[in-house]
Each structure stands twice: as C-alpha cells, then as structure tokens.
Amino acid sequence: MDQSIDNVQDGELFPTYKRWDITFEKASGETITDKSGNTYMDFMSGIGVVNLGHGHPTVVQAVENQLHKGWHASNFFHYEEQQQAVQLLTTHSCGDLVFFANSGAEANEAAIKLARKHTGRRKIISFVQSFHGRTFGSMAATGQESIHKGFGPMLEGFEYLPYNDVNELEKAVDENTAAVILEVVQGEGGVHPATDDFLKAIEKITQNSGSLLICDEIQTGLGRTGKFFAHEHSGIKPDIITTAKALGNGFPVGAMIGKSHLKEAFGPGSHGTTFGGNPLAMAAVNATLQTLLKEGWIEAAASKGEQFLKELHHQLMPLKNVKEIRGLGMMAGIELTDPAAEKIMALQDKGILVIAAGPNVIRLLPPLTTEWDTLMKGVQLLKEVLNEPK
Structure with a gap:
C-alpha cells in the first residue's frame, strides 16, 4: 500500500493549486475581503475575469x-x-x-x-x-x-x-x-x-x-x-x-x-x-x-490603460530589478531580474493582489472599472516593494 495515503485527511482537495494563505470571504468592486477581515485591492480580476469588478x-x-x-x-x-x-x-x-x-x-x-x-x-x-x-x-x-x-x-x-x-x-x-x-x-x-x-x-x-x-x-x-x-x-x-x-x-x-x-x-x-x-x-x-x-468601459480601458502603462514605466523602470514592462490596455507585465514569487507575497502584505506570468513576471489585470486613484495607489505599492534603485 502507498504509505502517502497516511498523509491524506478525510475530505481533502487534490493539491492542484499552490494556494495563498488567504481564505476568501466576500468581494465587491475592486476589493476582496478575507475571513480575517483583511481587504485587498484586486489587480488580478480573478485572472482576467471580473472586468466589471466583483458583484456588478x-x-x-x-x-x-x-x-x-x-x-x-x-x-x-x-x-x-x-x-x-x-x-x-x-x-x-x-x-x-x-x-x-x-x-x-x-x-x-x-x-x-x-x-x-x-x-x-x-x-x-x-x-x-x-x-x-x-x-x-x-x-x-x-x-x-x-x-x-x-x-x-x-x-x-x-x-x-x-x-x-x-x-x-x-x-x-x-x-x-x-x-x-x-x-x-x-x-x-x-x-x-x-x-x-x-x-x-x-x-x-x-x-x-x-x-x-x-x-x-x-x-x-x-x-x-x-x-x-x-x-x-x-x-x-x-x-x-x-x-x-x-x-x-x-x-x-x-x-x-x-x-x-x-x-x-x-x-x-x-x-x-x-x-x-x-x-x-x-x-x-x-x-x-x-x-x-x-457604459464605455472598453474605451475607458484604452485611454486609462495607456496612461497606466506610461506611469508604470515612469515609476518602475528606474529600479534595478525591473528588466522590462510590457502590455496593452489594462493588461501589463513587469519582468524582473529575479523570481517574482517573493514580491507577489510582499505585495499581498501591502494589501494588493497580483499574479505571475512565468517565473519572473508580475502580471497586472485590474478591473476595467478601477478608478485612477486606485491604480496610482497600486503603482506606488509596487514601487515600495520593488524599490531597489539602479
């Protein structure tokens, strides 16, 4: 008998996902709240899903x-x-x-x-x-x-x-x-x-x-x-x-x-x-x-996305661990010189959710409905976490 069975508890999920230490409680607009009452800015949109924000x-x-x-x-x-x-x-x-x-x-x-x-x-x-x-x-x-x-x-x-x-x-x-x-x-x-x-x-x-x-x-x-x-x-x-x-x-x-x-x-x-x-x-x-x-959210994504990418370039490219920033509209990738996983966890501690796109890339997919001030707050949090000047 496979001894690994002894390590399985009744009613477990298959471990197909590397889950974060966050238990989802509720979501609204651009915000997710966990079971402990912590709130996060959602810059991943459920992996590009809730373009109109949560619970529209x-x-x-x-x-x-x-x-x-x-x-x-x-x-x-x-x-x-x-x-x-x-x-x-x-x-x-x-x-x-x-x-x-x-x-x-x-x-x-x-x-x-x-x-x-x-x-x-x-x-x-x-x-x-x-x-x-x-x-x-x-x-x-x-x-x-x-x-x-x-x-x-x-x-x-x-x-x-x-x-x-x-x-x-x-x-x-x-x-x-x-x-x-x-x-x-x-x-x-x-x-x-x-x-x-x-x-x-x-x-x-x-x-x-x-x-x-x-x-x-x-x-x-x-x-x-x-x-x-x-x-x-x-x-x-x-x-x-x-x-x-x-x-x-x-x-x-x-x-x-x-x-x-x-x-x-x-x-x-x-x-x-x-x-x-x-x-x-x-x-x-x-x-x-x-x-x-x-409601014009597609046109908003075009204009807002262009400015968002410019701001990411302006704020983050001077940092020594930022190799390249790519994207189109409200879809951006920040390629780092080192693995992204540690930075993604650090961003969670700051209250912002992002995801990876390969080992060295932080992917940003905020809802198209995200207000400009929220986007800029996200950029500043990214800068704080990645802040290693060249």
Whole structure:
C-alpha cells in the first residue's frame, strides 16, 4: 500500500493549486475581503475575469432574475437569451456563428475540432510559451513543456513556433495545416504582445494556404486591451475567435465565434455540451456585454490603460530589478531580474493582489472599472516593494 495515503485527511482537495494563505470571504468592486477581515485591492480580476469588478449590480440582478425563471432545460430548446448573446458577439466581431461552452479550454477544444473538420487537415500550429488550456486538446496546443509533463504523449499534429517570427511561420505552414492558433498577447507566457506585422502575416499566410486563423481571446478579449477583441488593434479578421473569462464577469461561460463558411462543418451531432449556453450563463453574458458597451468601459480601458502603462514605466523602470514592462490596455507585465514569487507575497502584505506570468513576471489585470486613484495607489505599492534603485 502507498504509505502517502497516511498523509491524506478525510475530505481533502487534490493539491492542484499552490494556494495563498488567504481564505476568501466576500468581494465587491475592486476589493476582496478575507475571513480575517483583511481587504485587498484586486489587480488580478480573478485572472482576467471580473472586468466589471466583483458583484456588478447589473450582472447580479440579471442572474438573480433568471434564477427565478429557470436554470436549465438543455440545448434541445431554443433560448431567447442565447440569441441575444449571439447578436451581441457577432455584431461586435468579424464572426457570424457562435457555440457556447463552459470555459476557455472548452472553447479552444471546439475551435481545434472545427478547424480539423472543416479543412480535413490535421496539423495545428501554435507558439512557444503559449497557453490555451489544460484539457488534452488545448494542452496539446499549449507551447509549454511544463504543462505537458507527466501526461504521456500529447495529441499528434501540434507544432510550436517562435512567437513574432514570420520566417519560421512561412516555413511551417503547408498543405497539411488546419489552423494557426495564437494569443494576441501571450498572458500566461509572460505578457508578450504580438506585433502588427506578425498578425497581418499570419492572416495572409493562412488565407493563402487554405488554413484557418484562430485567435485565442480568452484573456485579451472583451475590453481588456482597449478593444472588444485585441486582434482589432491590427485590423485582422480571424476565422475563429475563442473567448471566456470576462464573458460572464465571473459566471463560468465560454464561446467560440466563427465565420459563416464554417457552418456546415459543425452540424447536428458534430459537437455538443450539456451545460454550455444555459440560461443563467446567458443572463450573465448579456448583462456583462451590454454594460461594457453602453457604459464605455472598453474605451475607458484604452485611454486609462495607456496612461497606466506610461506611469508604470515612469515609476518602475528606474529600479534595478525591473528588466522590462510590457502590455496593452489594462493588461501589463513587469519582468524582473529575479523570481517574482517573493514580491507577489510582499505585495499581498501591502494589501494588493497580483499574479505571475512565468517565473519572473508580475502580471497586472485590474478591473476595467478601477478608478485612477486606485491604480496610482497600486503603482506606488509596487514601487515600495520593488524599490531597489539602479
């Protein structure tokens, strides 16, 4: 018998997360309160999820109203709320069709399946340091060996190229390529934005080869970078867009958006989900998207994000342990000369929550609704913790 069983207490969770010494009690706006009554400024938005802040009243009210109407019936039924969400997503994107899932990983699974089925090809190209999820398909599309380790052979047909390298892409895309999938800003991989030239080259190469372009907008979408979707900054029009995280402002939901020519590949029986697109999720999606659009939070993220990044450069680049600051809109990465973990814990002691993006990068994803004074307070706390002048 495995002696490690003796170390397991009844009712434990699998230790899949390195949890902080914080027990969540409640959250409101840009603030999280723990069980001991300590409050924290949330500069991580639940990992890019609560773009409207925690417990936004419009979203809460919409979900509460739907709770009393009904939670679930199945996708054998038509839901008016689904069609409303489809209209919002397609009106504000280059896509025509939507498949609703429960998460970003599921949205990427759907995208991979659709690309292979539509093209009849097998090769999927992604990029080193990418992150697309932890299911077998999305994990295989992820260009990080640490994510693959211990799970045996990955699914066949996936190839990883250097990010922002057009020459390598031109050599790799061929008649067997079903799709190229990429994040417009690599989030988990260190907050690395794609260049406009790289994105435009991918669009041209995939069009010429008959393969598809998939933009993983799970972290960068829905206002985070100052556009509805981040690829809009470069003017490209991907065949498939995946989104999740901020789509329900904290309610679990994901979506795959595709162009009209992909419709026949995803007919009845080709793909499905029990809970995807359920009425509660659609209530959250519609309220979230309508609020983002009507209240101007996307435009605010563009203007506020530009100034926020300038202030980070001004205040932090003079410090000797700050190597580089990267970002787009309200998404920033501070690359340090040493590991970020100790600094992240020190920031918690100061009352601000941030996350890592790789071993040496502090990632900032504050809610788009965060007031300027709060952002500047966060910058000052970062400066205090990183304060080692050059």
